[in-house]
Amino acid sequence: MLQEKIAKEAPAPDWREYVVPQCWDSFTPEDHAVWDLLFARQVELLGTRVVSAFFDGIDLLKLSHPGIPDVDGLNRILEPRTGWRTIAVPGLVPDDIFFAMLSERVFPVGNFIRAREQLDYLEAPDCFHDMFGHIPMLAHHDFAAMVEHVGRLGSAAIEANEGHRVARIYWHSVEFGLASEHGELKILGAGLASSFGESHFSLESAEVERLPFSVERAVNTPYRHDAFQPRYLVSESLERTIAEVLALTLERLLAL
Numbered sequence: 001m002l003q004e005k006i007a008k009e010a011p012a013p014d015w016r017e018y019v020v021p022q023c024w025d026s027f028t029p030e031d032h033a034v035w036d037l038l039f040a041r042q043v044e045l046l047g048t049r050v051v052s053a054f055f056d057g058i059d060l061l062k063l064s065h066p067g068i069p070d071v072d073g074l075n076r077i078l079e080p081r082t083g084w085r086t087i088a089v090p091g092l093v094p095d096d097i098f099f100a101m102l103s104e105r106v107f108p109v110g111n112f113i114r115a116r117e118q119l120d121y122l123e124a125p126d127c128f129h130d131m132f133g134h135i136p137m138l139a140h141h142d143f144a145a146m147v148e149h150v151g152r153l154g155s156a157a158i159e160a161n162e163g164h165r166v167a168r169i170y171w172h173s174v175e176f177g178l179a180s181e182h183g184e185l186k187i188l189g190a191g192l193a194s195s196f197g198e199s200h201f202s203l204e205s206a207e208v209e210r211l212p213f214s215v216e217r218a219v220n221t222p223y224r225h226d227a228f229q230p231r232y233l234v235s236e237s238l239e240r241t242i243a244e245v246l247a248l249t250l251e252r253l254l255a256l
Helices: 002-009 029-046 052-060 071-082 095-103 127-139 141-159 163-175 196-204 215-219 238-246 250-255
Strands: 085-089 106-110 178-181 184-187 209-212 231-235
Touching: 029 052, 029 127, 029 196, 052 127, 071 085, 071 127, 085 127, 095 106, 095 141, 095 163, 106 127, 127 141, 141 163, 141 238, 141 250, 163 215, 163 231, 163 238, 163 250, 178 238, 184 196, 231 238
Parallel strands: 085 106, 178 231, 209 231
Antiparallel strands: 178 184
16 A cells, blocks of 8 residues: 555654653743633533533543643543543644654643733644643544544655645644534534634634535645634534544545
């Protein structure tokens, strides 16, 4: 298979060079207060607007404990459950490094948190976006397997100079996807779950398109990283999207 051939000829980038200490003891009382404010606000907002697996993950990982979680404590719960672990990074990492991390069930978490004046918008993802938005879903085995598969596909696609195809799949599912659950429109993606403004916008605005999710549509749908999305892809169900992404091969991806 092409994917296997690429994997053998091109070793994955060394993501370990991007790892830094979280320096949890350096977070100030104000930093922890900002986390608590963001957490309480998002939990109240999301209510029944997010897929049920999200709050299940919050409970499983004990993320409702006050203050910014430390990665070691989080990993003591997460890693035995799904094999995923979190590591601290200073900010955004390049796509090749990011996909290499995902392929090894490693999720990068910013070692900083936004200021109180930045509650509603932050250009670079901080630890609240990463830990509150992403990690709860990684406590679920099927979703965790899907994200690992996206990482492997992403690494192979980058070697074929087509990394943007997998970036779009990730964006329209893991990051900014919506999903139907029990006949209701729900938030799925971490970018929406952790955003006060866009979580409202994605579900309620009459100004955006909401189109059925498929990997083909995701691959061919550009996205915005500097503004609210002009369109969202809606999974028929979380389980259906997981199955579709897990079935995707590099050969089919490159043919889309």
